[in-house]
Amino acid sequence: MASPVIEVRGLTKRFGDRTVLSGLDLEIGRGEFVALLGRSGSGKSTLLRVLAGLDGEIEGTAEVDGTVSVAFQQPRLLPWRKVWRNVVLGLRREGRSQARNRAIVERALDEVRLTAHADDWPLTLSGGEAQRLSLARALVREPDLLLLDEPFGALDALTRIAMHRLVEDLWRKHGPAVLLVTHDVDEALLLAGRILVLDEGRIVAEHVLGHPRPRTPTDHAGLRTRVLADLGVTEGAPA
Numbered sequence: 001m002a003s004p005v006i007e008v009r010g011l012t013k014r015f016g017d018r019t020v021l022s023g024l025d026l027e028i029g030r031g032e033f034v035a036l037l038g039r040s041g042s043g044k045s046t047l048l049r050v051l052a053g054l055d056g057e058i059e060g061t062a063e064v065d066g067t068v069s070v071a072f073q074q075p076r077l078l079p080w081r082k083v084w085r086n087v088v089l090g091l092r093r094e095g096r097s098q099a100r101n102r103a104i105v106e107r108a109l110d111e112v113r114l115t116a117h118a119d120d121w122p123l124t125l126s127g128g129e130a131q132r133l134s135l136a137r138a139l140v141r142e143p144d145l146l147l148l149d150e151p152f153g154a155l156d157a158l159t160r161i162a163m164h165r166l167v168e169d170l171w172r173k174h175g176p177a178v179l180l181v182t183h184d185v186d187e188a189l190l191l192a193g194r195i196l197v198l199d200e201g202r203i204v205a206e207h208v209l210g211h212p213r214p215r216t217p218t219d220h221a222g223l224r225t226r227v228l229a230d231l232g233v234t235e236g237a238p239a
């Protein structure tokens with residue numbers, strides 16, 4: 001079997017006296033699409049930061065085998081660089097010709113349907129466009145692992161639906177492993193092949209859906225109820 005992209009063993013992360021991650025184990029295979037759910041403050045973003053190499057003060061091991069890209073809820077674009085130049089920032093520094101780099105950037109903009117905005121300033125983009133640009137920048141380096149921290153959280157419902165389709169397309173085309181942090185159970189059920197629930201600093205539940213995922217409304221509703229129960233939420237009208 002190919003080595004996993006993410007291999008985490010006994011990961012503990014403390015902030016002062018507070019233990020946020022506590023002996024967490026996690027393995028994610030190449031090309032897998034995994035969603036991570038958990039209550040607010042359960043440590044999802046902390047885990048992503050550790051995996052992105054942004055926080056090295058840990059106990060245990062957290063190994064990522066390959067290149068990593070991250071996209072956050074706020075797209076974090078550089079406003080003083082035009083749209084296409086923001087994509088260039090995502091490229092790995094390799095000895096490629098300028099013409100080759102330009103072709104890669106053009107293809108990336110085309111994939112997220114931003115070709116017409118290539119020469120615009122990021123501040124003129126809508127929320128959805130800015131998030132698409134952030135995805136293009138994350139994917140131009142063909143990462144082995146794409147970490148998504150609530151990338152659709154700030155978008156309106158219609159834009160979100162369009163983004164779900166786009167992310168699924170891009171995932172199929174580029175094939176990175178994806179770890180998606182989200183609060184939205186339906187989003188997780190729609191996109192991920194495996195759902196993990198984080199609580200008390202470790203993974204407390206796992207649902208393997210595979211691809212293609214269950215599509216019937218009954219399957220979806222059943223899984224939704226189970227995942228919500230893992231999150232300590234009971235559906236239905238108050239008694």
Ligand SMILES: Nc1ncnc2c1ncn2[C@@H]1O[C@H](COP(=O)(O)OP(=O)(O)OP(=O)(O)O)[C@@H](O)[C@H]1O
Pocket residue numbers: 015020038039040041042043044045046047
């Ligand atoms: N740099 C830091 N210093 C101190 N405490 C921190 C730091 N970063 C995170 N924490 C704490 O760690 C806990 C987990 O935070 P984290 O952002 O990982 O949670 P989360 O599950 O992503 O939450 P949310 O769903 O609300 O975004 C929180 O109590 C937070 O206050």
